[in-house]
Amino acid sequence: MGTGGVGGYFGGLLARDGHDVTFIARGAHLEAIRRSGLRVESVNDGEFAATGAATNEPSTAGVQDLVLFTVKMYDNADAIRLIAPLVGDDTIILTLQNGIDNGDSLAAAYGAGRVMIGSAYMEGRISEPGVVTQGGPGAASFGERTLGVTERGRRLLAVFQSAGWRVELLENMTGMLWKKFAYLSGSAGVCAASGCAYGELRTVPETRATIRAAIAEALAVGEAAGAPIEPDSLDWSMAALDNFPATGMASLAKDFAEGRPVELEGLTGVVIAMGRNLNVPTPVNDALYGVLKPRANRIWAELAGG
Numbered sequence: 459m460g461t462g463g464v465g466g467y468f469g470g471l472l473a474r475d476g477h478d479v480t481f482i483a484r485g486a487h488l489e490a491i492r493r494s495g496l497r498v499e500s501v502n503d504g505e506f507a508a509t510g511a512a513t514n515e516p517s518t519a520g521v522q523d524l525v526l527f528t529v530k531m532y533d534n535a536d537a538i539r540l541i542a543p544l545v546g547d548d549t550i551i552l553t554l555q556n557g558i559d560n561g562d563s564l565a566a567a568y569g570a571g572r573v574m575i576g577s578a579y580m581e582g583r584i585s586e587p588g589v590v591t592q593g594g595p596g597a598a599s600f601g602e603r604t605l606g607v608t609e610r611g612r613r614l615l616a617v618f619q620s621a622g623w624r625v626e627l628l629e630n631m632t633g634m635l636w637k638k639f640a641y642l643s644g645s646a647g648v649c650a651a652s653g654c655a656y657g658e659l660r661t662v663p664e665t666r667a668t669i670r671a672a673i674a675e676a677l678a679v680g681e682a683a684g685a686p687i688e689p690d691s692l693d694w695s696m697a698a699l700d701n702f703p704a705t706g707m708a709s710l711a712k713d714f715a716e717g718r719p720v721e722l723e724g725l726t727g728v729v730i731a732m733g734r735n736l737n738v739p740t741p742v743n744d745a746l747y748g749v750l751k752p753r754a755n756r757i758w759a760e761l762a763g764g
Contacts, residue, residue, distance in 0.1 A: 466582070472618075487584055487587045524551075551574070577635055594703060601634075639725075656702045
């Protein structure tokens with residue numbers, strides 16, 4: 459559900475491995491997939507074609523064993539409603555999105571027992587209609603919303619590994635999700651505000667300190683919320699910052715630069731809102747949000763007018 463960079467890449471690997479995959483897309487991207495299939499251009503796996511059905515109407519696909527839920531967070535409300543025809547008694551819904559509360563939203567709609575959570579670590583885009591690109595690590599992790607590893611998780615892991623996913627099944631996926639969320643909200647916010655690539659951001663001491671402080675605030679919010687924050691979360695986040703391709707930029711920054719819809723509310727906005735509810739100060743994130751919000755408002759206004 460959502461054949462962009464993440465859904466197109468990981469779904470494309472499953473299709474290449476012979477699984478019956480339906481790509482849900484829209485507009486010119488959908489029409490190109492219908493005509494010629496989905497083309498994946500991957501730094502990990504080269505270029506390959508992914509063959510499968512393509513539609514903008516989930517109701518035509520029928521009940522699925524697995525729904526990879528990979529839409530942008532601002533599309534959650536509509537997309538969660540639209541996947542209803544795909545969900546049966548034994549369907550697993552796996553979210554591979556940015557943000558921290560997507561699994562909660564899906565569980566509220568379809569029951570906690572159907573939902574697994576995960577995270578993707580990659581630069582992925584629709585480079586042109588019918589084509590998705592994968593840069594960065596091209597890896598993923600997933601697991602249950604509660605602590606522990608289940609048999610269904612092990613079954614999915616085997617399927618994903620057979621398809622060529624670079625993937626881990628984690629016992630504390632919620633803790634990992636908070637790591638990723640804190641890292642992404644902090645680094646992406648600074649990347650978008652500065653317009654600089656990660657190689658520049660991490661080598662300027664003042665900028666690096668700003669990123670670190672924004673990440674630490676998000677982790678403090680998670681700890682106050684009772685999340686199972688792992689002790690190495692801040693160090694892990696800074697290592698992730700250092701290992702990201704030097705010329706790479708956060709998708710949030712790219713979306714701002716290209717005038718595309720942005721996930722500011724689901725990232726920095728969530729840190730601030732949760733912080734206020736929990737009486738955790740978030741001054742660095744407040745400043746980043748204040749800088750970025752006018753640009754986000756302008757983008758949304760232009761899209762609405764167009």
